[in-house]
Amino acid sequence: MTARAVTHLNFRGDAREALTFYRSAFGGDLTLVTYKDAGTVQDPDAADQVMFGQVATADGLCVMAYDVPSDLPWNQGENAFFVSVRGESSDEITAYWQKLAEGATVLRPLGAAQWAPLYGMLRDRFGVTWVLDVVSEYRA
Known part of the structure; x- marks a missing residue:
C-alpha cells in the first residue's frame, strides 16, 4: 500500500x-x-x-x-499552512513561479538560497502561500 x-x-x-x-x-x-x-x-x-x-x-x-458550505465555519486564517512545490530544475520552478505570481504578493523573491539553488515564496491572489524550490542535497 x-x-x-x-x-x-x-x-x-x-x-x-x-x-x-x-x-x-x-x-x-x-x-x-x-x-x-x-x-x-x-x-x-x-x-x-x-x-x-x-x-x-x-x-x-x-x-x-x-x-466550505455556508452553514460551516470558515476563516482563511493567517499562515496556517504553506504549499511546497519542489522541482528538479530551475526552468521548471521558474515557469511555475511566473504563473503563480500573477496577482500575487511576493514574500521572498525567487533566487538562490543557502539550502537550495533556487527558492522563493509568494502569497497568491487566493491567499494561499506557495513555497517553490529546486531540490538539492542538504549540506550542513
Whole structure:
C-alpha cells in the first residue's frame, strides 16, 4: 500500500476559480464536482460551488480544494499552512513561479538560497502561500 499527503485547500466560493488558476500554472487534469452534481444541495445559492475538486499532473503534483458550505465555519486564517512545490530544475520552478505570481504578493523573491539553488515564496491572489524550490542535497 502506498500513501501520500495531498494539499487540500478550503475556500468560500472561490474553489473553481482557484483550481482553474492552478491548472493554468501546473497543467494536468482538472476535476470538479459541484454540490448539485453530487446531489447534496443544502443551499440552492451554493449548488454550483465545488464539493470536490482537484488538479493532478502526470508527474504526481496534486492539489485538492472545495467550497466550505455556508452553514460551516470558515476563516482563511493567517499562515496556517504553506504549499511546497519542489522541482528538479530551475526552468521548471521558474515557469511555475511566473504563473503563480500573477496577482500575487511576493514574500521572498525567487533566487538562490543557502539550502537550495533556487527558492522563493509568494502569497497568491487566493491567499494561499506557495513555497517553490529546486531540490538539492542538504549540506550542513
